[in-house]
Amino acid sequence: MYKITVLPGDGIGPEVTAQATRVLAASGRRMGVEFCFREALIGGAAYDAAGHPLPEETLALCREGDAVLLGAVGGPKWDQLPVHLRPEVGALLPLRKKLGVYANLRPARVFPALAGASTLKPEVVSGLDILVVRELTGGLYFGEKKREDIPGGQRVTETLVYTTEEIRRVARRAFELAGKRRKKLTSVDKANVLESSRLWREVVTAMAVDYPDVAVNHMLVDNCAMQLVRNPRQFDVLLTENLFGDILSDQAAQLTGSLGMLPSASLGDGTALYEPIHGSAPDIAGRQLANPVAAILSGAMLLRYSCGLEEGAAAIENAVTAVLEQGYRTADIMEPGKRQVGTAEMGRLIAELV
Amino acid sequence: MYKITVLPGDGIGPEVTAQATRVLAASGRRMGVEFCFREALIGGAAYDAAGHPLPEETLALCREGDAVLLGAVGGPKWDQLPVHLRPEVGALLPLRKKLGVYANLRPARVFPALAGASTLKPEVVSGLDILVVRELTGGLYFGEKKREDIPGGQRVTETLVYTTEEIRRVARRAFELAGKRRKKLTSVDKANVLESSRLWREVVTAMAVDYPDVAVNHMLVDNCAMQLVRNPRQFDVLLTENLFGDILSDQAAQLTGSLGMLPSASLGDGTALYEPIHGSAPDIAGRQLANPVAAILSGAMLLRYSCGLEEGAAAIENAVTAVLEQGYRTADIMEPGKRQVGTAEMGRLIAELV
Ligand SMILES: CC(C)[C@H](C(=O)O)[C@@H](O)C(=O)O
Ligand SMILES: CC(C)[C@H](C(=O)O)[C@@H](O)C(=O)O
Numbered sequence: 001m002y003k004i005t006v007l008p009g010d011g012i013g014p015e016v017t018a019q020a021t022r023v024l025a026a027s028g029r030r031m032g033v034e035f036c037f038r039e040a041l042i043g044g045a046a047y048d049a050a051g052h053p054l055p056e057e058t059l060a061l062c063r064e065g066d067a068v069l070l071g072a073v074g075g076p077k078w079d080q081l082p083v084h085l086r087p088e089v090g091a092l093l094p095l096r097k098k099l100g101v102y103a104n105l106r107p108a109r110v111f112p113a114l115a116g117a118s119t120l121k122p123e124v125v126s127g128l129d130i131l132v133v134r135e136l137t138g139g140l141y142f143g144e145k146k147r148e149d150i151p152g153g154q155r156v157t158e159t160l161v162y163t164t165e166e167i168r169r170v171a172r173r174a175f176e177l178a179g180k181r182r183k184k185l186t187s188v189d190k191a192n193v194l195e196s197s198r199l200w201r202e203v204v205t206a207m208a209v210d211y212p213d214v215a216v217n218h219m220l221v222d223n224c225a226m227q228l229v230r231n232p233r234q235f236d237v238l239l240t241e242n243l244f245g246d247i248l249s250d251q252a253a254q255l256t257g258s259l260g261m262l263p264s265a266s267l268g269d270g271t272a273l274y275e276p277i278h279g280s281a282p283d284i285a286g287r288q289l290a291n292p293v294a295a296i297l298s299g300a301m302l303l304r305y306s307c308g309l310e311e312g313a314a315a316i317e318n319a320v321t322a323v324l325e326q327g328y329r330t331a332d333i334m335e336p337g338k339r340q341v342g343t344a345e346m347g348r349l350i351a352e353l354v
Numbered sequence: 355m356y357k358i359t360v361l362p363g364d365g366i367g368p369e370v371t372a373q374a375t376r377v378l379a380a381s382g383r384r385m386g387v388e389f390c391f392r393e394a395l396i397g398g399a400a401y402d403a404a405g406h407p408l409p410e411e412t413l414a415l416c417r418e419g420d421a422v423l424l425g426a427v428g429g430p431k432w433d434q435l436p437v438h439l440r441p442e443v444g445a446l447l448p449l450r451k452k453l454g455v456y457a458n459l460r461p462a463r464v465f466p467a468l469a470g471a472s473t474l475k476p477e478v479v480s481g482l483d484i485l486v487v488r489e490l491t492g493g494l495y496f497g498e499k500k501r502e503d504i505p506g507g508q509r510v511t512e513t514l515v516y517t518t519e520e521i522r523r524v525a526r527r528a529f530e531l532a533g534k535r536r537k538k539l540t541s542v543d544k545a546n547v548l549e550s551s552r553l554w555r556e557v558v559t560a561m562a563v564d565y566p567d568v569a570v571n572h573m574l575v576d577n578c579a580m581q582l583v584r585n586p587r588q589f590d591v592l593l594t595e596n597l598f599g600d601i602l603s604d605q606a607a608q609l610t611g612s613l614g615m616l617p618s619a620s621l622g623d624g625t626a627l628y629e630p631i632h633g634s635a636p637d638i639a640g641r642q643l644a645n646p647v648a649a650i651l652s653g654a655m656l657l658r659y660s661c662g663l664e665e666g667a668a669a670i671e672n673a674v675t676a677v678l679e680q681g682y683r684t685a686d687i688m689e690p691g692k693r694q695v696g697t698a699e700m701g702r703l704i705a706e707l708v
Binding site (some may be wrong): 083089119124141155157160163164165190192194195198221223225229246249250253259 | 605
């Protein structure tokens with residue numbers, strides 16, 4: 001029996017997590033494994049109901065569970081709150097920090113059935129399969145921030161800290177994952193300017209000797225942003241610090257042209273966190289227009305990394321591929337000649353095949 | 355008479371600056387204006403000859419001149435030097451800081467004759483014309499950097515500082531430039547996480563009332579990296595802080611598929627700096643394979659921004675377009691059915707038309 005904490009959150013979050021739990025339940029039945037889903041409030045929904053975007057009970061439930069499945073947080077409704085009460089700074093960042101999920105895995109994969117969705121030429125992106133491993137609990141995001149008045153205006157000072165151990169633990173994950181994939185690791189930094197990047201590069205270089213089967217190269221972040229446009233298929237695993245990973249993983253995701261398909265996992269040494277990479281999309285919330293596949297595939301990652309149920313993960317991934325090949329599409333990936341279905345119907349079709 | 359300091363630098367730098375000065379000289383003859391070119395050492399070449407990548411005499415010559423035209427610096431030969439003697443940290447960053455060139459203009463333009471060179475579909479990039487205005491003398495690049503030993507390894511701390519005035523002066527340039535273009539300014543930040551970004555957004559928002567003809571929007575940097583892939587033609591002027599601009603301007607440049615065509619200008623309140631965005635490309639140096647157009651167009655920007663010679667700038671830009679339309683190509687942009695020419699020949703063709 002696995003206890004899964006479900007945090008539907010805001011916007012389309014509730015719609016897509018509902019389909020993800022439905023598919024997880026179906027895969028549980030198939031494998032003879034039981035999942036117990038426990039819901040809690042987060043984000044704007046939690047602020048509205050309880051006055052804080054990350055209530056103590058939510059955090060407690062997350063810590064107790066075997067894994068956390070998150071929908072999405074945020075929306076214009078809560079953008080004017082004091083910073084510490086906004087869904088991002090008040091909920092998402094502290095949740096990551098408190099769960100200690102330092103390794104954020106963001107696959108960017110082009111599904112054969114959706115190859116035409118990219119703005120890049122098919123010969124550049126077909127078969128694309130990149131895994132971004134982003135450090136998630138350090139760097140500028142979590143450094144001290146100070147704002148002072150000075151003559152003529154203000155001055156803001158922020159700090160960026162990285163330690164050897166923070167780099168090592170996320171790099172270890174990236175090496176291990178690369179070893180199970182195409183055995184190529186590209187470590188991204190700005191070592192020609194930043195001291196933290198020079199430490200990053202030293203640590204990764206020193207670790208490489210322990211993973212002789214993985215080919216490592218180092219790339220400057222500006223060059224990486226170029227290479228992702230020029231020839232993205234040169235990459236297998238991309239390892240980055242927090243802010244670079246934020247930017248590059250979104251760039252890589254958009255190369256596929258179908259953000260609604262992309263899951264993520266955030267792993268540490270305890271309970272892990274799974275969420276679709278798309279946001280809360282308040283404009284389409286509640287209208288059965290959202291694509292639940294990213295959330296469903298986040299569920300597959302949950303089976304793989306938190307439950308060790310590789311078979312169940314693969315079954316979900318295969319079901320997604322099959323449903324796409326049968327021609328079913330949600331609104332965001334609709335093309336002429338295909339059959340458009342709503343959020344719940346897409347979930348049902350996938351659950352049925354699992 | 356304009357005094358132009360020429361810093362050929364390393365790799366293909368000398369080859370491309372030679373063609374840029376040739377074209378500038380031709381345009382001077384046409385306009386009845388005289389240019390006096392004075393060369394100085396920078397980068398690895400300066401280190402080899404004088405023991406430092408940015409000798410005092412070079413800096414003095416830069417300060418005295420009306421403008422600086424730089425080729426490129428760096429190469430594997432100098433990558434193992436102590437950080438402060440490497441071409442980037444030892445020459446490029448201090449040159450920017452000492453000249454006070456806080457506004458880095460990086461156009462990313464698709465030339466009609468080269469539309470096919472992009473990895474993006476032609477319907478997504480044809481006619482693309484983005485101007486990135488990047489803050490160039492602040493932020494993480496110039497913050498304090500500290501490395502300490504701690505139990506089990508090391509810790510690096512870097513600081514990022516921005517003041518109201520630093521933001522205002524670069525934003526002013528961006529507003530003015532947008533007003534002369536398509537009147538759209540997108541200010542990029544990470545205001546949902548960084549305090550410096552929140553200050554950035556406040557300053558830009560407050561300035562917007564002074565430029566009622568410019569439409570301003572704010573975009574998070576991760577979303578911007580996505581939008582540059584999804585629909586790059588939505589952008590006119592992109593305003594960014596230093597590190598975001600480093601990443602996004604290279605991404606935008608690569609959208610065009612022809613980096614060898616893209617110039618840049620770095621403006622402050624004194625002598626300005628002009629350079630192609632491509633690097634020193636040591637692998638092709640000295641073989642007449644480099645594309646001199648980026649350096650030549652940097653010369654056009656020099657006429658526009660340092661000499662107020664708009665007519666001369668336009669004449670160079672038109673000559674480049676015409677030579678491309680006549681079918682001449684350097685190796686980097688060669689296509690079947692076109693005529694391949696070397697670096698100097700390309701310079702000669704453009705100079706002739708000016
Ligand atoms: C919402 C924001 C704080 C977050 C981040 O920057 O980490 C998001 O962009 C992401 O990538 O998960
Ligand atoms: C060489 C490096 C220091 C420089 C930068 O990061 O500014 C370069 O990438 C650029 O964009 O001009």
